[in-house]
Amino acid sequence: MKNSEVAKVFQDIADLLELKGENIFKIRAYQKAARAIEHYPRELKVMLDEGEDLQSIPGVGEAIAKKAAELITTGKLGYYENLKAEFPDGVTNLLAIPGIGPKTANKLASELRISSVDELERAINEGRVAKLFRLGEKTADNILYQIQALRRKDQRIPIGEALPIVEKILGALRSVPGMKNLTPAGSLRRFRETLGDIDLMGTADNPREVVDAFVALPQVGQVLAQGSTKASAIVNGGLQVDLRLVEHDSFGSLLQYFTGNKQHNISLRERGRKQGLKLSEYGITDIATNKLEKFSTEEAFYHRLGLQYIPPELREAQGEIEMAEQGAIPKLVELCDIKGDLHTHTEWSDGHDTIEAVALTAKDIGYQYIAITDHSAGRGIAHGLGVERLREQTAEIKALNEHITGIHILSGVEVDIRADGSLDLPHEILSELDIVIAAVHSAMNQSEEKMTRRVINAIENPDVNIIAHPTCRLIGEREPVAIDLEAVFRAAAKYNKIMEINATPERLDLKDIHAFRAKDLGVKLSIGTDTHSITHLGFMRFGVGVARRAWCEPQHILNTLPLTELLAALNRQR
DNA sequence: GCCGTTTTCGGCCCGACTGTTTTCAGTCG
Ligand SMILES: Nc1nc2c(ncn2[C@H]2C[C@H](O)[C@@H](COP(=O)(O)OP(=O)(O)OP(=O)(O)O)O2)c(=O)[nH]1
Ligand SMILES: [Mg+2]
Ligand SMILES: [Mg+2]
Ligand SMILES: [Zn+2]
16 A cells, blocks of 8 residues: 555545544644655555554654554554544545535534535535525635636646746736735745645735735736735636735745745744744744744744754655754755756657757756767657667767867667566667666556566666666656565665656656655666757756755765766766 | 653644624634
């Protein structure tokens, strides 16, 4: 059973306990544990197999660890089954409707016997909901609207899709009079791979005026909430934007609050409490004197708490506060540390541009080197290169290297890993190349055992340097293949092979928590854009974002090495 | 249910907005 499935069960337990009216802190404990498990860098099943204690996960104690073990080993959880039996099926679906919390859901279930979204819709249309105590016409209308919105919209948006839209919204917001220090926050600033909404913030002499001007923008549709310091609205026909404003001198504390994540904020605030301090978006209040201290920067805010600054990408409540206490936050890799791109395609296979165009664009970016890694001729790949074409390409690259200055082109290939684990090209040609990346492109529904064996086979192959997009997932479109990454990483560490962080925004593969685990096991990583057109070279920022969320420093990333050291490292591998 | 550099018991983040409220509960960020 996968972590995501375990997390779902605990989240569902939390929902059921809410409906039941259980102690709120017990509910929060389940919610916290569910989130922690969902984002934990190791599979709980593997931990159990290796006899490790699940209580090392923050928020997981004796009771939840025991329940998780039962769930994973037997596939069922008695406590959960009993709890579910107390409620009609599907009643927790009501809680997914924005505006409906446990009290309302409970009321709907107990007084109107409603246990599904469809039933709720009918009841509203028949006027039964508005008659309930403390509900009314407006509330009923709002619920109806939210039901329809929920049916339209497809959950979370990949960050790669969101960023161009965010740029447009930022452009429009900059024109709002009085708006200062406009800044992205929330999951967008933390660089999560998908975003639930777009959180933007700023400062103003008069926040209310700016909020009013925001909702009046032509791009802004339905306004979900609007007050004197913030507004939530649907922008560009779908995306929810949360805009928050404070006065100028609270910029640092607002940025801290609004960047999150929620659990990071709660943990930080609990820690502050123990020092007699009350933390909020307005600043830090000394509880004894009731004096509010304001902060213009986040750095000062964290320092006031005796903590090292924590980069946004690390604020996921996975031990970063304890590390900051000890001054142990690493200096994360940055875009400017990247010396070249190791995964690109040209018109020689399925790319759009010439080798020269790709190389010159890379040079403009400031890279020292660029690897051309077109596809091999394997099954399912259009325009892949065979031995002869690859030799021709190598000759052309050699010629180009002689007349282009300021950038070195590596000749390489992205060789297909066949279903049986063998490579699509023979040793003779692979050994002539500067770099060989290998990847799965077909037969993706193999069993976990087969797929794992297949990829480890490629890792063991002495011609291979890098395993590209190891799980083959496409965010929101294709699930990752079934593969035992723990075993793959151990093999990569043993054979000194590199795992790729594929920076194409719909891939981001390895993803953050898996890259973290690989790094922890001593596996070196590379970041490659998988460029198919020169504009894609800019995807590097997404890969760096993933690497930062994986706590990577420059030393963990192969392509932070300067050219001569890179070539030496590649040679040592083969 | 979790957790501990004051604690193994008794706390558990803090504030904004809405609707229906005659003073605040519910929900959300
Ligand atoms: N202190 C505190 N801060 C919160 C709470 N809920 C949200 N925040 C802060 C931290 C969040 O990152 C930020 C934005 O809230 P969102 O609901 O948009 O969450 P976030 O952007 O992290 O994730 P998302 O991708 O939108 O699901 O507001 C809370 O309950 N307490
Ligand atoms: Mg958000
Ligand atoms: Mg938000
Ligand atoms: Zn590729």
